[in-house]
Amino acid sequence: MKNPSVYKEFGDWMFNCNINSVLREDISHKITNLYILKLLMGLDDITVAINDVFNTYDISTLDVTQFATYIKKIIIRNNISKKSISHLKYLKKDVIATKCIHKLVHIKNHEVSELMNYINNHNDKIFMLDYLDITPLNKNSKKRRKSKK
Numbered sequence: 001m002k003n004p005s006v007y008k009e010f011g012d013w014m015f016n017c018n019i020n021s022v023l024r025e026d027i028s029h030k031i032t033n034l035y036i037l038k039l040l041m042g043l044d045d046i047t048v049a050i051n052d053v054f055n056t057y058d059i060s061t062l063d064v065t066q067f068a069t070y071i072k073k074i075i076i077r078n079n080i081s082k083k084s085i086s087h088l089k090y091l092k093k094d095v096i097a098t099k100c101i102h103k104l105v106h107i108k109n110h111e112v113s114e115l116m117n118y119i120n121n122h123n124d125k126i127f128m129l130d131y132l133d134i135t136p137l138n139k140n141s142k143k144r145r146k147s148k149k
Contacts, residue, residue, distance in 0.1 A: 006030045014072055015082040028065045044077045099134045
């Protein structure tokens with residue numbers, strides 16, 4: 001049987017709701033603090049708690065096991081489930097907003113909607129999209145090839 005991924009085992013440990021469980025040593029050597037931050041970047045509760053405590057402190061200098069244990073306490077306290085750390089969601093109604101989410105990962109969904117309102121109300125919408133390096137999808141850009149008979 002194949003061994004599970006280190007990242008899967010870390011996720012299972014992070015969300016098992018047991019404060020006394022210990023992170024295995026081989027997992028803590030392969031996981032970084034930045035991976036933990038990127039994993040939980042979309043959750044506002046954790047972002048606020050991290051900003052309050054570590055605003056002036058370099059997180060990369062912390063020990064991974066101590067930082068992961070602190071984040072696990074926040075997860076247990078705020079009752080956050082593993083399903084809430086979904087990957088980037090697509091906005092089916094607006095292709096440009098979805099591209100903004102993928103380009104500007106650090107902004108939140110309500111900020112994306114404000115950005116889209118600003119872009120749509122701007123005089124030069126094409127300039128704004130070029131500035132963000134987002135190309136709008138033209139409906140006429142899909143051309144069918146003519147079959148040769």
